Amino acid sequence: MSAPPVPVKALADTPFARFRDEFKTSPVAVAALGVVVLICFVALIAPLISPQNPYDLARLVLSDARRPPGYVGSGGFTHWLGTDAQGRDVLSAILYGLRISIQIGLIAGGIAFALGATLGAFAAYFGGRLEALIMRIIDLQLSFPAILLALVLAAVLGQGKWPLIAALVTAQYAYFARTAHGAASTERSKDYVDAALSTPLAASRVVFRHILPNCLPPLIVVATVQIANSIALEATLSFLGLGLPITEPSLGMLIANGFQYMLSGRYWISIYPGVALIVLIVAINLVGDQVRDQLNPRLKR
Amino acid sequence: MLGFVIQRLLQAFVVMLVISMLVFTGVYAVGNPIDVLISPDATQLIREQTIRAYGLDQPLWKQYLDFLGRLVRADFGRSFIFNMPVLDLIFSRLPATLELTLAAVLGATLLGVPLGMYAGYRPDGVAAKTIMAFSILGFSVPTFWIGLVLIFTFAVSLGWLPAGGRGATSTLFGVQWSFLTGDGLTHLLLPALNLSLFKFAMMVRLARAGTREIMLTDTVKFARAAGESEWTILSRHVLRLIAIPIVTVFGLEFGSTLAFAVVTETIFSWPGVGKLIIDSISTLDRPVMVAYLMLVAFFFIAINFTVDIAYAALDPRLRTRKAS
Numbered sequence: 001m002s003a004p005p006v007p008v009k010a011l012a013d014t015p016f017a018r019f020r021d022e023f024k025t026s027p028v029a030v031a032a033l034g035v036v037v038l039i040c041f042v043a044l045i046a047p048l049i050s051p052q053n054p055y056d057l058a059r060l061v062l063s064d065a066r067r068p069p070g071y072v073g074s075g076g077f078t079h080w081l082g083t084d085a086q087g088r089d090v091l092s093a094i095l096y097g098l099r100i101s102i103q104i105g106l107i108a109g110g111i112a113f114a115l116g117a118t119l120g121a122f123a124a125y126f127g128g129r130l131e132a133l134i135m136r137i138i139d140l141q142l143s144f145p146a147i148l149l150a151l152v153l154a155a156v157l158g159q160g161k162w163p164l165i166a167a168l169v170t171a172q173y174a175y176f177a178r179t180a181h182g183a184a185s186t187e188r189s190k191d192y193v194d195a196a197l198s199t200p201l202a203a204s205r206v207v208f209r210h211i212l213p214n215c216l217p218p219l220i221v222v223a224t225v226q227i228a229n230s231i232a233l234e235a236t237l238s239f240l241g242l243g244l245p246i247t248e249p250s251l252g253m254l255i256a257n258g259f260q261y262m263l264s265g266r267y268w269i270s271i272y273p274g275v276a277l278i279v280l281i282v283a284i285n286l287v288g289d290q291v292r293d294q295l296n297p298r299l300k301r
Numbered sequence: 302m303l304g305f306v307i308q309r310l311l312q313a314f315v316v317m318l319v320i321s322m323l324v325f326t327g328v329y330a331v332g333n334p335i336d337v338l339i340s341p342d343a344t345q346l347i348r349e350q351t352i353r354a355y356g357l358d359q360p361l362w363k364q365y366l367d368f369l370g371r372l373v374r375a376d377f378g379r380s381f382i383f384n385m386p387v388l389d390l391i392f393s394r395l396p397a398t399l400e401l402t403l404a405a406v407l408g409a410t411l412l413g414v415p416l417g418m419y420a421g422y423r424p425d426g427v428a429a430k431t432i433m434a435f436s437i438l439g440f441s442v443p444t445f446w447i448g449l450v451l452i453f454t455f456a457v458s459l460g461w462l463p464a465g466g467r468g469a470t471s472t473l474f475g476v477q478w479s480f481l482t483g484d485g486l487t488h489l490l491l492p493a494l495n496l497s498l499f500k501f502a503m504m505v506r507l508a509r510a511g512t513r514e515i516m517l518t519d520t521v522k523f524a525r526a527a528g529e530s531e532w533t534i535l536s537r538h539v540l541r542l543i544a545i546p547i548v549t550v551f552g553l554e555f556g557s558t559l560a561f562a563v564v565t566e567t568i569f570s571w572p573g574v575g576k577l578i579i580d581s582i583s584t585l586d587r588p589v590m591v592a593y594l595m596l597v598a599f600f601f602i603a604i605n606f607t608v609d610i611a612y613a614a615l616d617p618r619l620r621t622r623k624a625s
Contacts (some may be wrong), residue, residue: 140316143605144598145560152594155582156327232443239445240567240579255449259568262453263464271453274446285441 022294029290035283039276043098050092055248082268084257090268093254094276100250101277104161105231108168112230113223115169116176121207121215123177124184135181138174146171150233154242164243168230179222183215217295224288228281235277251277305613313606320598321372325365328590368591377592382584387592391574397467398566398573402558404493409500410551417508418535418543424513432505439502444561448495448568455491463488465570492569496562500554507550511543556604560597 024030042049082090123134141149150171157163187193188211196210235252237243239259244250249257251273258269335352343351352358356367371378377387417436420429456464467488515521516539524534563575570576574593581589 140605143601145557148560148563148597151563151578151582152327155590228441232441236443236445236564240564241583252445255446259449262449263457267453267457270449274449278442278446281443282438282441285437289437 019294023290026290029287032283032286032290035279036287039098039280039283040102042095043102046092046095046099050089050095052089052092054088054093054096082266082272084254084269090254090272093249094251094273097249097251097254097273098276098280100244100248101231101234101252101280104165104168104234104244104250105227108165108172108230108234109223109227111165112169112172112226113176113219116173116178117180117212117215117219118207119173120177120180120182121184121212124181124188125203125207125211127188131181134177138177138181141174142178146229147233147236150237151240151242154237159243159245161244164234164237167237168233171233172226172230175222175226176219179218180212180215183218184211187211187214221288221292221295224284224291228284228288231277231284232281302613306610309606309609313602316602317599321369321595322365324591324594324598325368326361328587328594329361329364372595377595378588380581380586380589382581382586382589387588390589391577391592391596394572394574394577397571398559398562398575401489401492401496401565401571401573402555402562404489405496406500406551406555406558408493409497409504410547413501413504414508414540414543414547417505418512418539420505421509421512422516422535424509429509433509436502436505439498439505442498444495444499444564445568447498448492448565451491451495452568462491464491465568467572492565492571495569496558496565499561500558503550503554504547507547508543511546512539515539515542553604553608556601559600 023033047053084090084093119134119138123131150167153167153170154164157166184207193206193210196206234243234250235255238250238252239256241256244253254273255270255277258266258271258273262270335348335357356364359367368378375388379385380387380390383390416432420432423429452464455462465488512535520538520542521534524538529537559575562571562573563579565571566573566575567579577589578593580586581593
């Protein structure tokens with residue numbers, strides 16, 4: 001055998017490396033991150049690995065409909081998780097549904113992040129009446145349950161991907177705005193901001209290049225939670241029939257479609273998409289928990 | 302203080318006005334209610350009469366002003382579908398939602414607080430870890446999914462409990478209640494359990510955090526020194542000290558539970574207000590949508606107003622700072 005490894009671990013020198021090393025100390029979080037990465041990867045290559053294209057209605061055979069898991073359909077392959085009411089392979093539908101759910105979660109979370117962080121940071125930067133007005137509106141919005149807001153907006157804006165994303169963003173940007181405002185208010189009073197202000201830099205440059213980067217840690221924590229939330233919210237809205245159109249079912253829509261058959265004992269149409277959804281959301285939340293513990297200075301030992 | 306109250310009251314009024322505008326124009330944008338109101342084979346004359354009767358031929362701003370005028374007299378119009386005054390419709394559905402929400406919040410508190418206190422009392426035990434794992438699940442798993450699993454397990458597979466509906470009801474104070482009959486109780490159990498899980502998870506966390514903190518204080522040390530049993534310490538001293546934040550959250554969460562009831566009521570076909578709003582969205586019943594949203598907004602603004610006033614009464618600094 002070769003020489004034993006060096007017993008003293010090399011000191012991490014960048015913030016990211018330090019973060020990574022600390023993250024590794026929690027086996028649960030590492031496992032959860034692995035699950036999230038795996039699910040995202042599987043969703044990404046869904047067209048390559050799924051046995052059937054679930055959106056190609058011409059390929060669906062009605063005599064294959066509502067078959068239990070393990071049934072070998074007319075396509076010549078085994079439906080490991082059964083088929084739904086249209087004869088669609090449930091496994092393929094889940095893989096494609098994951099794609100849509102993750103996509104919506106990331107886009108909605110990303111836009112809410114950008115919008116909320118900008119609004120909150122500018123409110124803290126300018127202060128005065130503008131700040132009071134913006135934060136008053138945001139506090140008011142936060143006092144309403146997000147689900148109700150999203151529900152109403154989805155109903156008003158109609159079905160489709162972009163109306164749904166708009167509803168999710170409206171329901172969620174306020175969380176980012178409040179967090180960014182809190183962090184930016186603290187940064188605003190620090191000397192480096194005064195130093196930046198003494199130079200002829202534009203306000204937007206000071207906010208985006210100097211204040212916002214220092215507000216990132218709490219915002220990242222909110223972002224992990226909110227991405228999981230927007231996936232759950234999208235599923236809930238789709239379940240209630242207010243989300244995506246039925247032609248491209250997300251996980252929530254798949255669950256809703258199988259609901260009526262579940263009462264007659266055909267559990268697989270609803271249960272398996274649900275399991276996929278839960279695993280994804282719980283895994284993201286576990287990663288988020290660890291990130292929050294690491295980025296929260298109050299819990300530092 | 303009076304100035305502060307008046308200022309907040311004015312603010313709440315302005316917010317209500319803005320919300321009424323948003324709600325009215327928003328709902329106005331959804332679909333065409335004429336198709337819902339008039340059968341396709343009605344004559345042109347009947348069609349025009351109906352449109353005029355509902356004021357649908359007027360411009361939007363005129364319709365809004367009419368709506369405001371009726372609102373002042375607490376008249377939300379008539380439902381297109383049920384053909385009865387909207388307010389009566391909503392109030393006839395309210396008891397169902399109220400009893401579901403109350404059962405859920407009470408259950409979550411009565412179960413969540415003791416379990417959370419235990420988890421905080423012995424944070425490293427296996428039981429505590431199990432309780433916390435459950436609370437993480439309760440936080441992250443969507444309500445509708447838990448509802449489905451409950452239905453599948455207890456109604457479809459085991460056949461112990463009914464899958465939906467309200468069951469037999471009994472009358473008290475002129476209102477129908479489910480919890481007064483045995484059949485109604487079995488119908489109430491699953492939806493209440495479903496609705497309570499999120500609150501349960503939150504109560505567990507609150508109680509655990511509070512208990513952990515208070516177990517380290519001098520209060521507990523002195524109580525132990527005085528020879529009190531652990532049970533007495535937990536039930537007499539710790540519970541009292543963690544009660545204040547729990548009661549606050551209990552009150553605030555009651556409102557959001559009413560909103561979450563939308564999902565639970567849809568899954569369990571519980572005939573409450575939440576199911577009414579989902580149904581009215583899909584049937585384009587505009588007056589019901591508008592009235593529901595206005596009532597919810599009013600409810601939340603009233604809660605916020607009360608909280609603001611209560612905080613200001615307790616903390617004089619808020620009065621001078623925010624009144625400027």
